[in-house]
Amino acid sequence: MIVHQLSVFVENKSGTLLRVLDLFKDAGIQLIATTISDTVEYGIYRIICSEPAKAYDVLREAGISASMSEVFAITLDNHPGRAADAVRALAEEGICISYLYTFLLGGKGIMVFRTDDAERTKEIIRCKQLASLDDAALLALA
Amino acid sequence: MYLNEEMETLTRTEIEALQFERLLRTLRRCMKSPFYQKRFAEHHLSPSDIHSLDDLRKIPFTTKQDLRDNYPFGLAAVPMSEVVRLHSSSGTTGTPTVILHTQKDLDEWANAVARCLYMVGLRRGDVFQNSSGYGMFTGGLGFQYGAERLGMLTVPAAAGNTKRQIKFITDFGTTALHAIPSYASRLHEVMEEMGIDPVRDTKLRTLIIGAEPHSEEQRRKIEKMLGVKAYNSFGMSEMCGPGVAFECQEQNGMHIWEDYYIVEIVDPVTLEPVPEGEVGELVLTTINREAMPLLRYRTRDLTRILPGDCPCGRHHKRLDRMKGRSDDMMILKGVNIFPIQIETVLMQFDELGTEYLITLTNEEANDLMTVEVELKDFSDDYPRLQALTREITRQLKDEILLTPMVKLLPKGTLPKQEGKAVRVKDLRKTLI
Known part of the structure; x- marks a missing residue:
């Protein structure tokens, strides 16, 4: 149900992102999904990759500020309205989504998100029988 | 004694x-x-x-x-x-x-x-x-x-x-x-x-x-x-x-x-x-x-x-x-400011490390101050980072009477200081 996501605090400066990617390349770590948002002050680069624990160590050793967090990952059938169904399940219970991103992997739609209440989100995923993924399941699709 | x-x-x-x-x-x-x-x-x-x-x-x-x-x-x-x-x-x-x-x-x-x-x-x-x-x-x-x-x-x-x-x-x-x-x-x-x-x-x-x-x-x-x-x-x-x-x-x-x-x-x-x-x-x-x-x-x-x-x-x-x-005294928009005033404010925040840098620039006749400060730890929490930025800005404004641009930086980004620390960079161009 839980996937480990790395967050890297990157300075808004040319070359900082490349530094992270080069470190991953050298360590043989494969990216599965990444997202970055643009704000004036700072950027948070969120990464799902093949070996999160190793990736975390690689970044720390290079002196790069990173944190590891647990996010939810569910698969969605490729039909209109599936994302709405999943989000509705959370909204009906009054759960707020902090951030969310989606991507296709092995022909399957994947939705990754974090909420303000991890325990209740777990319950909802169980009750509504949403198809969730863990690190290994996600990597198997890649 | x-x-x-x-x-x-x-x-x-x-x-x-x-x-x-x-x-x-x-x-x-x-x-x-x-x-x-x-x-x-x-x-x-x-x-x-x-x-x-x-x-x-x-x-x-x-x-x-x-x-x-x-x-x-x-x-x-x-x-x-x-x-x-x-x-x-x-x-x-x-x-x-x-x-x-x-x-x-x-x-x-x-x-x-x-x-x-x-x-x-x-x-x-x-x-x-x-x-x-x-x-x-x-x-x-x-x-x-x-x-x-x-x-x-x-x-x-x-x-x-x-x-x-x-x-x-x-x-x-x-x-x-x-x-x-x-x-x-x-x-x-x-x-x-x-x-x-x-x-x-x-x-x-x-x-x-x-x-x-x-x-x-x-x-x-x-x-x-x-x-x-x-x-x-x-x-x-x-x-x-x-x-x-x-x-x-x-x-x-x-x-x-x-x-x-x-x-x-x-x-x-x-x-x-x-x-x-x-x-x-x-x-x-x-x-x-x-x-x-x-x-x-x-x-x-x-x-x-x-x-x-x-x-x-x-x-x-x-x-x-x-x-x-x-x-070292900086004069910004006619206000006298000392780096120590900025430091005093920054040091009150537990979330911040000890390294910071003040940069002065100007656009046309307008003096701008940017305060870059390193975070002690980093947690993936946008709203908290934004709230922190706002609070630092507010307290700095109370102290120096003008609004600086505050930038939080990852730890280790600012150059390590082994001798006397350089805290102010004045990049203002003379307009005359």
Whole structure:
């Protein structure tokens, strides 16, 4: 149900992102999904990759500020309205989504998100029988 | 409690009487220096015109430029055969300057430093480690001789090589360390990396800090990190070096030794004395020096005299912590701002580390200030980072009356500072 996501605090400066990617390349770590948002002050680069624990160590050793967090990952059938169904399940219970991103992997739609209440989100995923993924399941699709 | 009870417990009246007597002796000595002979002649002044301590104000100021212009020996007031040591500034910003010492000057310097160290509770039996640079830099030999004079085992560790520094602390049972504040944080960082707990694994209890402006918050942070009492000190090579002024155990202002110096605080622009207790530029006259007396020397350091008596029983005036340099003062949109004001605000936030950088730029006629500060830890929480940025901005605005742009940076982004920290970058273009 839980996937480990790395967050890297990157300075808004040319070359900082490349530094992270080069470190991953050298360590043989494969990216599965990444997202970055643009704000004036700072950027948070969120990464799902093949070996999160190793990736975390690689970044720390290079002196790069990173944190590891647990996010939810569910698969969605490729039909209109599936994302709405999943989000509705959370909204009906009054759960707020902090951030969310989606991507296709092995022909399957994947939705990754974090909420303000991890325990209740777990319950909802169980009750509504949403198809969730863990690190290994996600990597198997890649 | 006092190393030199007679001098340390003088009353105000006694201090002033002693100062006047020593001033007259200093003026007679100055008449042997080519520089002061000429300076007095130009101002139609003679030592016999000085009838009281207040008359000191008849004498023109001495500046760093005077020292440069008369490099190297133009201010010597004794034959060079009596000079046994010289210290020189690096001269990175111009011609170097030179300070000369007779053997008696060196003895008195060591006595002053020993008096300071005794005042903060250090005794024979303590192990004193000095992480100052040695050689021309006066923080090295100055503390070395003073600590030895007191009878402490003194380790001339000198600057740099943090891991070796820590090894000395643990191997030699160092109880007191002299370090600049930014280096104290660095030490702690490396100790953490090495798995050393400063409280459990070392005997370090006293830290002497100084040489770079720091805030009370930063001091408390350092004390907590290293499990020590940290005492602020003030010195400058033109006044020998360390040992000019030092905190007593009250940790509330630095007693300046008035049997060595006459203290004035003046407005850096008008050069008139400021009202008592207000911030201005520190001006010092040496009255216990043979080789190279300096009259009304403009230190460029900004501070004030703390009002009231000190419970420690010493009547020597107390200097507030340095507010920066009169040449560090930033003028933004007509407002005078000192870097220390920014630092004081930043240090109140637990989320922030100790490294920061102030950058000044301008767009058309508009001055902009950017404050970059490193986060201590990073958590993936946008709303919290934004709220933190807003709160820092708000508090800075309250302090400096204009709104800076605040940027939070990942730890380790700003260049590591091993020497005196550079906190301000002024990139403003002149518009004229």
